[in-house]
Amino acid sequence: MKNLIFIILPLALISMLLGLYVGFIRIGWAFPVSSRLPIPQHGILMIGSFLGTLISVERVAVLKTRWTWLVPILMVSSLFFIIFLQNLVAFGVLLIGSLGYCFISFQNYQTYKLRGDVLMIIGAAFQVIAFTVFIITHSYPMSFASWMLYLIFTIVGERLNLTRFLPVSKKSVIELYIWLGLILVSSFLYHFGLAVVVSISLWGIAQWLIRNDIALINIKKYGHFKFLGVALLSAYAWLIISGGLGLLKTDNPYIYDALLHSFFVGFVLTMILAHAPIIFPSLLQIRITPFHPFMYIWLLALHISLFLRVYGDVFQQYELRKLGGLLNGISFMGFLFTIAGIILTKKIIKSHE
Structure with missing residues (x-):
């Protein structure tokens, strides 16, 4: 199968x-x-x-x-x-x-x-x-909170499982549960005055991950381990930015786009980039860990282009958000194709050895 x-x-x-x-x-x-x-x-x-x-x-x-x-x-x-x-x-x-x-x-x-x-x-x-x-309302904004919670609990759950190899105290785990409980309750009551609590909860989850995840350990290493650490920290930075964008009180219609993509692109897709060198070879049953310094270029390009998009959203600069959106997609595709190219090249080299 x-x-x-x-x-x-x-x-x-x-x-x-x-x-x-x-x-x-x-x-x-x-x-x-x-x-x-x-x-x-x-x-x-x-x-x-x-x-x-x-x-x-x-x-x-x-x-x-x-x-x-x-x-x-x-x-x-x-x-x-x-x-x-x-x-x-x-x-x-x-x-x-x-x-x-x-x-x-x-x-x-x-x-x-x-x-x-x-x-x-x-x-x-x-x-x-x-x-x-979504089926009932056909509305992305109405479904956004549930999708956000789906991905936060999924990603944090995976990271929590990995911390079992790290010296994370019970007190620290309880702290995480408090932040998750806060975002759960405040998301349901977002339109009843708890929007600020959602943002604070995102900040709380992000700082917990920065302090307790393997990112700060891996960033001191080399190769794909260091890349994983850098990518994880940048993802957590975008989670903090998402929280900040949620605090903006304005009639700017593009703020929703900025918040949406800072979370889904900045946080979620960056997490995929971080783990792609590990996950894809594992799924394909290939004993290769693909890494090349060029992967940092795509990671940097993703973050710069996302910043352009968010900046264009916040300050209503249409051409800037348009350019940022295009470069977002190109950066993500470029990274995945680079991973595929590295895996294929290593497989060819191994087959000739």
């Missing part, structure tokens, strides 16, 4: 490429379009067909239950329904896939009994809520 990964991963990457392309058009680039291009579905392609598939397949790969592979298959199959403009079917398939992911998360906890797995179960539940809300 693990051979399915060679079908699922390419389809997930196609979802990403299509999502980026329609995102370029949405932000204002006059690229070729057709009536069948799913321009309104940029968000679903990225968070459902791409991220939903990537996260679920990573979880499924460590389990030995065959039926669990149905979950990433469902998530990535939404791509075909979106391409053929069967949007309601695509959303329904993603909802069913997210329900399956809940069962996988629970099974994962039963197998390994790690405390971070509990957080990932909570995150999985919020993915179900997000797709449910």
Whole structure:
């Protein structure tokens, strides 16, 4: 069944490429379009067909239950329904896939009994809520909080599992639970005066990760370990920026775009970049850890371009946010293609040895 990964991963990457392309058009680039291009579905392609598939397949790969592979298959199959403009079917398939992911998360906890797995179960539940809300409202802003909680609890759960190898005290873990509890409650009561608490909670989670995660340890090392440390710290910096953007009180319609992309691109996609040299070879069952200093160029380009986009959003400079959006996508694609190139080159070299 693990051979399915060679079908699922390419389809997930196609979802990403299509999502980026329609995102370029949405932000204002006059690229070729057709009536069948799913321009309104940029968000679903990225968070459902791409991220939903990537996260679920990573979880499924460590389990030995065959039926669990149905979950990433469902998530990535939404791509075909979106391409053929069967949007309601695509959303329904993603909802069913997210329900399956809940069962996988629970099974994962039963197998390994790690405390971070509990957080990932909570995150999985919020993915179900997000797709449910989106199907009912067809509104990204209405679904944003649930998707944010899904990714925060999933990412923090994974990081918490890794801290079991580090000297993290029980008091420190309790502190993390307090921050997560605060963001959980304040997100539900966001429009009832607790918006400030959401931002403070994001700052609290970010500083906890900076202090207790492996980032500060890895940054003192070399090669892909150092790259991991740098990428993690930059992701946590964007989580802090996301919190800051949430405090801005203005009638600027682009602030939502700035907050959305500082979180999803700055925090979430940077976390993918950080772990790509480890995750992709593991999923593909390749004993290669791809690293090249050129990867820093793409990481820097992603952050600079995101800063341009956010700056353009905050100060309503249309051309700047448009340029930043384009360079965001190019940077992320360039990084993934670089990883693929390094893996392929190393495999060729090994085959000739």
